[in-house]
Amino acid sequence: MFAGKFTAPPRRTRRRPRLSPIAATPGYEEPEMARRIASLMLLAGAVTVLLILQAPDVDPSDHDGFRVIAILAALGAAVIWFGRLEGLAAILVGVVYGIGLVSAAVYVAKPISGTSSFYLWPLLFGAYFLRWRWVVAIVALAWASFAGALALRPDIEMRAILFVDTVVTVSVAVAVVVYLRERVAELVGHLRRSAITDPLTGLVNRRGFEEALERELARAQRSGAPVALVVFDLDHFKQLNDTLGHAAGDRALVQFARLLRRSARRGDVLARIGGEEFAAVLYDADANDALTFAERVVARQRQLDRETPLTVSAGVAVGRSPYPTRDEIFDAADRALYAAKRAGRARARLGEVPARATVATSGPA
Incomplete structure (x- = not known):
């Protein structure tokens, strides 16, 4: 388990884009x-x-x-x-x-x-x-x-x-x-x-997440900055649903979505990509930044006072030049997530990106 003080990755600020003279016209999708x-x-x-x-x-x-x-x-x-x-x-x-x-x-x-x-x-x-x-x-x-x-x-x-x-x-x-x-x-x-919005949590849904990940990878390709993907899965969520009912499960999902918002930087893409699965796309975040973010979320989730303790596991993957595809970086983060599950849950693991991209070593135990 990663030890040490949980410090937030540096907040990035985006320059306010210059307003185009062209209106956001419905149907105007090509120059x-x-x-x-x-x-x-x-x-x-x-x-x-x-x-x-x-x-x-x-x-x-x-x-x-x-x-x-x-x-x-x-x-x-x-x-x-x-x-x-x-x-x-x-x-x-x-x-x-x-x-x-x-x-x-x-x-x-x-x-x-x-x-x-x-x-x-x-x-x-x-x-x-x-x-x-x-x-x-x-x-x-x-x-x-x-x-x-x-x-x-x-x-x-x-x-x-x-x-x-x-x-x-x-x-x-x-x-x-x-x-x-x-x-x-x-x-x-x-x-x-x-x-592209999940109606329960207000986060981006799977479709919006895939679009955002493609967009951030393309942006990173142009700038040379790293881009990180963190995938979360609430541990034993089915047991919570079966024991306390779907209303309690929905409350747990909403509460975790709020936790993600509090933990992320402005501009990070936060998504609910499945039933109890969530993801965060972190632009210009290296392996240390991404793992720190994941560990902070894991620790805060463990500290929540809820009817039944519900922990979260996380998998992290970082893409650098030459950049992986959307599916490759997602698969790497997903494999890291399941490595965290096999290691006992309630922890984060840093995964391995494909061989053609920069390979990250497995995270600390």
């Missing part, structure tokens, strides 16, 4: 999505203009201007598509370029008719993908551009009415899209959290 939509939007605009030009028109003097706008829209679509613009670049090019083309159409259209309604296209596209502060910026840009185009058209009567009508109508539509997107994103986030 190419914005590129495809922006390109198709501009291409659809070019096709729409060319189709409109085929309709009978008493004043065809604006047709040359619209043909130029159609060509520019098609070129913009090609630049976004073949230029492999992704993410924020594709969104901003689609929005700003689209606003410019619509303003050019407002300037050349005779009569102006419903041309200004096409501001809906780039603005709704931006409203779907961008955070609200950026949406405010692109809306302001659109209305400044619209006002400039109208100012260059002294032939248009009731320009103020046209401006106000377009601004109010389109702005309301943009606000509705932003509101609905935020609501849907909130719902999707809630459903996702529910899908």
Whole structure:
């Protein structure tokens, strides 16, 4: 058994990530999505203009201007598509370029008719993908551009009415899209959290644990830091259930989950991965840190005052470069857990990672 003072591993602090201009949009799961939509939007605009030009028109003097706008829209679509613009670049090019083309159409259209309604296209596209502060910026840009185009058209009567009508109508539509997107994103986030959360203990469930372990191993691969996995199993839990009932068992699980939270660092991933099995993923924790953490949890669990004494056993595995896979490090921790069980329970053991990773020696008895 590991002897000595139980000292907490150093708490790690994470720098607050810079907020992305791109909103947490439901369905926006790949950078190419914005590129495809922006390109198709501009291409659809070019096709729409060319189709409109085929309709009978008493004043065809604006047709040359619209043909130029159609060509520019098609070129913009090609630049976004073949230029492999992704993410924020594709969104901003689609929005700003689209606003410019619509303003050019407002300037050349005779009569102006419903041309200004096409501001809906780039603005709704931006409203779907961008955070609200950026949406405010692109809306302001659109209305400044619209006002400039109208100012260059002294032939248009009731320009103020046209401006106000377009601004109010389109702005309301943009606000509705932003509101609905935020609501849907909130719902999707809630459903996702529910899908990876154990309802009894509030810890991450098996699915969330596997995702987190993959993520931390990938992060360690980039940084070169060690990553540790600790697997816990409550000893004789079935006997507790059979003797005192499932309600007592549930209370024991909840109490152990609280103990884990008190013992862990902020940012460590804590999970319930089975009936009475728990796990902790410790980033930037070496073998000594991880074993100290496991031993501290084992000791605190032994000291709990409960109806029936319930101890816990733990298995520890540490991955270093070249890093093991998720299954390899989990198997190593699981084997260490069962070594602790065979050694008499209520203890922690340090396991052995696969041969292609750094091998840890067995822990102290």
